[in-house]
Amino acid sequence: MKLVLIAALAITVAACQTTRRTLNFDTSVTLDIDIEHNVNPDSDGRASPVVVRVFMLADDRQFSREEFLNLYENAESRLGKDLLDTVILKEFAPGEQRVEELSLTPEVRYIGLLAEFVQYRRAEALMLLPITEYKKNTYGITLEGTRIASTQALDMRRRTAEKIRDESKEATVTISSAEYERLRELQKTGKR
Numbered sequence: 001m002k003l004v005l006i007a008a009l010a011i012t013v014a015a016c017q018t019t020r021r022t023l024n025f026d027t028s029v030t031l032d033i034d035i036e037h038n039v040n041p042d043s044d045g046r047a048s049p050v051v052v053r054v055f056m057l058a059d060d061r062q063f064s065r066e067e068f069l070n071l072y073e074n075a076e077s078r079l080g081k082d083l084l085d086t087v088i089l090k091e092f093a094p095g096e097q098r099v100e101e102l103s104l105t106p107e108v109r110y111i112g113l114l115a116e117f118v119q120y121r122r123a124e125a126l127m128l129l130p131i132t133e134y135k136k137n138t139y140g141i142t143l144e145g146t147r148i149a150s151t152q153a154l155d156m157r158r159r160t161a162e163k164i165r166d167e168s169k170e171a172t173v174t175i176s177s178a179e180y181e182r183l184r185e186l187q188k189t190g191k192r
Contacts, residue, residue, distance in 0.1 A: 025134035027104040029111060034151060035096045036144035040117050047094035048118055050143060055112035056085040056104060060128055063112040068125045071114055084108055092143070106133040113141065115148040122146060 033052070040050040055075060057063055059082045063071075070078050075086065084107060089100055104111075108131050117123040123146035131137050140151030175183075 027106050027108060027131065027133045027135065027137075029102050029104060029129070029131060029137040029139065031100045031102070032138070032140045032151070033092065033098050033100060034140070034142045035092045035094060035098075036142065037095045038145050039092070039094050039143050040115075040119075041145065042118050049091045049093050051091050051116040052089045052143075052148070053114040053116070054087045054089065054100075054102065055079065055083060055114070056087075056108045057082050057110040057112055058084055058107055060110045060112075060130075063110070063126075064128055066126075068114065068120050068123065071112075071126070072116065072120070075114075104131060109133075113148060115143055117146045119146050124148060 031054075035050070038047055040048040042048050053071075053075075055063065055071075057079070062079050062082045066078050076083060084105065087102060092098065102111075110131055111129050113127040113129070115123070115125045115127075117125050125146070125148060127141070127148050127150070129137075129139055142149055142151045
């Protein structure tokens with residue numbers, strides 16, 4: 001009985017994998033890339049074009065440990081067997097928006113992005129994205145200044161900064177100079 005159950009389970013699992021392949025459930029990623037007007041400033045602060053490399057990865061462990069310069073100069077030896085393939089996207093101009101669609105093998109579990117910023121030492125130039133096999137994975141990516149990030153994360157940061165700025169405006173109280181002087185005198189005497 002156990003043997004029959006195990007055989008039935010094995011056939012079911014194999015059938016699911018075959019069905020996915022037969023129905024052409026390809027693994028792919030769509031990157032909706034938004035390049036801000038202030039991207040990749042040079043030493044004079046002028047925006048410059050930027051190149052983005054896409055690393056197809058079997059695992060994220062080594063990519064997440066590496067620094068920009070190591071990956072820029074020698075990604076193949078640094079990432080080892082985790083690296084399945086690399087694509088260098090066509091250069092992005094400041095203010096450009098583009099959609100990049102990449103077909104992936106089912107072995108790809110992550111893609112690593114590297115933005116080639118001129119001022120790489122102070123840049124947030126690396127990003128790691130999980131990939132679900134046999135699915136169309138879609139991500140919004142924004143490059144602004146010397147930072148690459150998910151569009152959703154940048155929007156959340158902006159909303160938080162605006163909220164803090166608005167709250168600090170609400171906490172500000174305007175008083176006359178006479179009231180200010182009176183408060184200072186009270187503070188000096190220890191009364192409030």
